[in-house]
Amino acid sequence: MNLETTNPLEKCRIIGVLDDGAASLAPTALAHLERAQLVIGGARTLQLFSNHLDPAAQRQDLTGALAQVPEWIRAAQAENLRVVVLATGDPLCHGIAAYLASRLCIEAIEVIPNVSTLQLACARLGLPWQDMKFSSVHSKDAGDWAEGAEPGHGLYALLRDIRHHDRLAILTSPANTPDRIARMLVTEGLADDFEMAVAERLCQPGERIVSGMAISAAAQMPFADPNVVLLWRTCVRPSPVLLGLPDASYQQRYPEKGLITKNEVRVVSLARMQLRAASVVWDIGAGSGSVGLEAARLCRQGHVYAMEKNIDDSAIVRANRRALGISNHTLVHGKAPEGLQHWPDPDAVFVGGSGGELAGLIRLILQRLKPEGWLVMNFVTLENLAVAVETLKSLGVAWDVLQLQASRSKPILHMNRMAAENPVWLVCAQKVVVAKAPAKENNDD
Numbered sequence: 001m002n003l004e005t006t007n008p009l010e011k012c013r014i015i016g017v018l019d020d021g022a023a024s025l026a027p028t029a030l031a032h033l034e035r036a037q038l039v040i041g042g043a044r045t046l047q048l049f050s051n052h053l054d055p056a057a058q059r060q061d062l063t064g065a066l067a068q069v070p071e072w073i074r075a076a077q078a079e080n081l082r083v084v085v086l087a088t089g090d091p092l093c094h095g096i097a098a099y100l101a102s103r104l105c106i107e108a109i110e111v112i113p114n115v116s117t118l119q120l121a122c123a124r125l126g127l128p129w130q131d132m133k134f135s136s137v138h139s140k141d142a143g144d145w146a147e148g149a150e151p152g153h154g155l156y157a158l159l160r161d162i163r164h165h166d167r168l169a170i171l172t173s174p175a176n177t178p179d180r181i182a183r184m185l186v187t188e189g190l191a192d193d194f195e196m197a198v199a200e201r202l203c204q205p206g207e208r209i210v211s212g213m214a215i216s217a218a219a220q221m222p223f224a225d226p227n228v229v230l231l232w233r234t235c236v237r238p239s240p241v242l243l244g245l246p247d248a249s250y251q252q253r254y255p256e257k258g259l260i261t262k263n264e265v266r267v268v269s270l271a272r273m274q275l276r277a278a279s280v281v282w283d284i285g286a287g288s289g290s291v292g293l294e295a296a297r298l299c300r301q302g303h304v305y306a307m308e309k310n311i312d313d314s315a316i317v318r319a320n321r322r323a324l325g326i327s328n329h330t331l332v333h334g335k336a337p338e339g340l341q342h343w344p345d346p347d348a349v350f351v352g353g354s355g356g357e358l359a360g361l362i363r364l365i366l367q368r369l370k371p372e373g374w375l376v377m378n379f380v381t382l383e384n385l386a387v388a389v390e391t392l393k394s395l396g397v398a399w400d401v402l403q404l405q406a407s408r409s410k411p412i413l414h415m416n417r418m419a420a421e422n423p424v425w426l427v428c429a430q431k432v433v434v435a436k437a438p439a440k441e442n443n444d445d
Helices: 027-035 043-048 066-078 096-103 117-125 156-164 178-187 263-272 290-298 311-324 358-368 382-395
Strands: 012-017 038-041 058-061 083-088 109-112 133-136 167-171 194-200 208-213 227-233 280-284 303-308 329-333 348-351 374-379 398-404 407-412 415-420 424-430
Touching (some): 012 096, 027 083, 038 043, 038 066, 043 083, 066 083, 083 096, 117 167, 263 374, 290 329, 311 329, 358 374, 382 424
Parallel strands (some): 038 058, 280 303, 303 329
């Protein structure tokens, strides 16, 4: 009997490097690099190690071609070539190794890590990094941060991390620079809450550590590339109430009647929306913004998209958002359903006002709502209640109505009485997707 044997797969070595070149590599990593027949890396890194590569080795610049790298590796391994990918610092810390591992068989790669540049920056300043939140802004250039920006912005995830952590170490990019990060902190009213340090050109002759500067000053300073940023809080991080803020916590439009969903109704409405940490929420007819803003606090990994047609109320929503320190909230001044086509499909929708387009709005929402998602609507008039119920009946969805009427104690002379609030109807509907029964098999012979 003939037994065929095959050569074991030649692993692709993903090697972490620093800007002092070969001095940063252990003998084993350097030996892999010198024996490599295909070396993949950024243009600057390939140039840095050019004297240590086999003259016959192929070189591939991955700049702007990240999606092609797995195919380059597969093709080289099919020819049993020795492949090395050069990555900065620790390839598994916001690096290329995780990307390649998800697209290649795990047995096809070997990661040889180095010290992360974030660790180096902490070492230069004597800051312990075990409590640091490591973040990266190596993302598409979306310009400077604007208040209320959507999750696609390159600084969105970083701002969320800044809101929820005391110490951060940040990998920057040529577009998302330290001064841009500082300007975001100024925009969000956080400039006085943090100190910043910037480590420039680590392990290069021009290495420099810039610290002790005000965030407002850093917002106007140029920094040499490459660099990393360290942020640490100088005051206690707020621990805000997540649900059921008093009505007086919100600005409202006066002397006209303030448009706000009262505390008791707000809490029940949010409960009926069945929110999760990463929920996408629509708030239509935002009024003073109370429901959407508390939803944003509850959905700290999600995002709230709000719409308000009144220009004065829109300004009040923005003021309330700033006062509450909320970033995962986008407000549009407009009248639904115009503009909703640009929003991602929601997990939950709150309707506090419809602008006379209620029936059509309900139909559109239920089309866009994710399976098992909830639509919660608040009404104070019999006419809107009737339209909502009839529309839901015609669509054949599961729905229910809850009437809430709270009374609050108020002083009268040396005693107290109960003062009734206006009754509110909560109309709730869930988008339930019925699974199709499997087709019966034909067992006829």
